Amino acid sequence: MNNLKSIVESLLFASDTPLTVDKIKGILETEDRKSIRNILTELAEEYDAQNRGFFLSEVAGGYQLRTRPECREWTRKLRSTRPARLSRAALETLAIIAYKQPVLRSDIEHLRGVDCGGTLHTLLERGIIRVLGRKDLPGRPVVYGTSKRFLELFDLRDLNSLPTLKDIEDLGQEWLSDSNEDSNDSTSS
Amino acid sequence: MMNVGAENPSTTYQVDLGETFEGPLDLLLHLVKKNEVDIYDIPIALVTEQYMEYIKLMRVMNIDVAGNFLVMAATLAQIKSRMLLPVDEDREEEEDPRMEIVRPLEEYLQIRYAAEDLASRNRLDLDVFARTPSEEDTDAGEQQDSEFIRVSLFELIDAFKEIVKRASAEHAFNITVDTISVKARISELVDILETRQSMRFSEFFEGRAAKGDIIVTFLAILEMAKSQLIRIMQHVESGVIRIFMD
Numbered sequence: 001m002n003n004l005k006s007i008v009e010s011l012l013f014a015s016d017t018p019l020t021v022d023k024i025k026g027i028l029e030t031e032d033r034k035s036i037r038n039i040l041t042e043l044a045e046e047y048d049a050q051n052r053g054f055f056l057s058e059v060a061g062g063y064q065l066r067t068r069p070e071c072r073e074w075t076r077k078l079r080s081t082r083p084a085r086l087s088r089a090a091l092e093t094l095a096i097i098a099y100k101q102p103v104l105r106s107d108i109e110h111l112r113g114v115d116c117g118g119t120l121h122t123l124l125e126r127g128i129i130r131v132l133g134r135k136d137l138p139g140r141p142v143v144y145g146t147s148k149r150f151l152e153l154f155d156l157r158d159l160n161s162l163p164t165l166k167d168i169e170d171l172g173q174e175w176l177s178d179s180n181e182d183s184n185d186s187t188s189s
Numbered sequence: 190m191m192n193v194g195a196e197n198p199s200t201t202y203q204v205d206l207g208e209t210f211e212g213p214l215d216l217l218l219h220l221v222k223k224n225e226v227d228i229y230d231i232p233i234a235l236v237t238e239q240y241m242e243y244i245k246l247m248r249v250m251n252i253d254v255a256g257n258f259l260v261m262a263a264t265l266a267q268i269k270s271r272m273l274l275p276v277d278e279d280r281e282e283e284e285d286p287r288m289e290i291v292r293p294l295e296e297y298l299q300i301r302y303a304a305e306d307l308a309s310r311n312r313l314d315l316d317v318f319a320r321t322p323s324e325e326d327t328d329a330g331e332q333q334d335s336e337f338i339r340v341s342l343f344e345l346i347d348a349f350k351e352i353v354k355r356a357s358a359e360h361a362f363n364i365t366v367d368t369i370s371v372k373a374r375i376s377e378l379v380d381i382l383e384t385r386q387s388m389r390f391s392e393f394f395e396g397r398a399a400k401g402d403i404i405v406t407f408l409a410i411l412e413m414a415k416s417q418l419i420r421i422m423q424h425v426e427s428g429v430i431r432i433f434m435d
Contacts, residue, residue: 016320057317069316076315080351080391081428083314084344088304089211095303111296113257114212125338125425155311168302 004028008039018062018152060151061158084126093119094128094150099165101145102132108144120144128153213261214297216243217290228294231287233272237265264289321427337422340430345390345421348430349407352394356403369402374409379418382434390421390430 011024024036040063044056057066067075076082086094093116096108108116123129132145146159156162210216220236220243221228244262247254271286285291311317382388393410397403410432413419420433 013320057319064319066313066317066319069311072316075318078318079314080355081348081430082351083312083428086308091304091307092300095300095307098307099303111293111300112212113214113261113293113297114255115257127426153313154307155313155317163306165299165303168306169299171302171306 004035005039005042008036009043012043012056012063012065015064018057018060018064020062023062057155058157059155060148066155087119089114089116089119090123094123094146097123097129097144098146098150098159098162102143103145104135104141104143106141210243212255213258214293216240216258217261217294218298218301221294228291228298231290233265233269233287237269240265261290337424337431340421340423344423345430348390352391353400353403356394356398356400369405371405371408371412374405375413375418378406378409378413379434382419382432385434387431387433390432393432 007028008024011019011027021033021036021040025031025033028036030036040056046052047055052068053071054065054067057064059066089112092112093108096111097103100107100111105116105120108120120129124131127147127149129144129150130147132143134140135143150156151158210219217236217240220239221231224232224235224239226232226236240262244254244258247258268286268289313319378393390410393406394403397406410419410421414421418435420435421430422433423430
């Protein structure tokens with residue numbers, strides 16, 4: 001049993017994509033999903049308890065070792081390239097697609113009140129969103145959805161683990177009533 | 190900041206907008222927040238007036254006012270005039286004219302919250318890091334899907350800044366080395382590229398400690414791109430910047 005644990009740990013360490021239970025099952029040539037899940041839970045708990053520099057993240061339908069966010073100041077220095085920032089326009093567009101998918105460009109633009117062509121193009125190019133198909137409407141418009149990459153980037157297990165819009169709204173009310181928020185006020189004089 | 194009428198210094202305006210508004214809803218939400226009012230009970234006359242002022246300001250600054258800002262302006266003006274009409278007592282179910290903007294605002298606000306929530310999550314490669322494919326894997330991957338896009342100057346400068354930063358962190362002292370001209374460096378790089386076809390941007394700087402050396406190399410790359418000797422491309426998935434010999 002102990003041995004199995006090291007094997008699973010070695011797979012997690014060596015993999016550069018999130019590992020699904022099915023994949024581990026296939027490698028181990030076993031049908032015992034339950035013990036794999038138990039091992040994964042045990043490992044995750046051990047890393048937390050020992051305060052390791054990494055944790056076991058359940059992401060994009062699989063499991064992946066990731067460095068702790070508390071160490072970001074140092075881990076960032078390891079990389080020579082900085083990931084491109086996501087603008088507010090990109091985040092808003094992404095939020096609409098994540099919550100309303102499958103969604104048309106016209107729906108996104110209606111919600112944001114601005115043209116989103118450029119933003120959609122960038123998100124598509126970066127593989128964060130994808131084209132799910134075409135809608136049976138005049139002009140056969142393209143339907144957008146989020147990709148697996150989206151889940152990986154935002155540390156999400158699946159789309160269902162996004163908080164509901166209702167929950168976010170309740171939290172967000174504070175933002176609206178908070179008059180000291182960001183730079184808005186400094187510009188209002 | 191914008192200079193209007195440069196030939197007449199007394200009419201030089203300096204407007205600091207600080208924040209630009211992406212769309213009419215964005216601006217409207219800002220006004221609601223600034224006035225600390227409820228989106229369900231917007232003082233329409235006040236907000237309309239402020240909205241128009243802002244548009245005027247954008248015009249003064251020569252910012253191209255997009256059509257959708259004007260559509261909203263017209264909607265606001267229309268709501269304002271409808272609010273002035275006496276309420277018909279017999280038609281009680283007639284809804285508040287302001288609902289026309291309340292609904293889109295409500296929905297937009299929800300999206301804003303959702304976007305902020307996304308922004309607050311632990312981002313891969315920013316807050317949390319995972320193992321990256323080993324270099325051979327990356328190369329193979331790059332070749333396989335060959336999803337390359339042209340790099341903008343800004344991204345290139347960002348990548349260069351990173352390299353300079355790393356170099357200065359690793360070598361706190363300066364060594365005087367034989368200086369080399371950009372021209373000579375170009376011919377060196379061409380020699381290397383002829384045998385390798387393509388190289389990662391960062392590879393060009395490996396083993397170069399002196400700042401001058403790094404700068405000459407960067408200038409050489411820019412010069413080569415300008416004379417179309419090379420193409421500077423970025424891999425979509427990995428973000429790796431790669432130089433191709435044309």
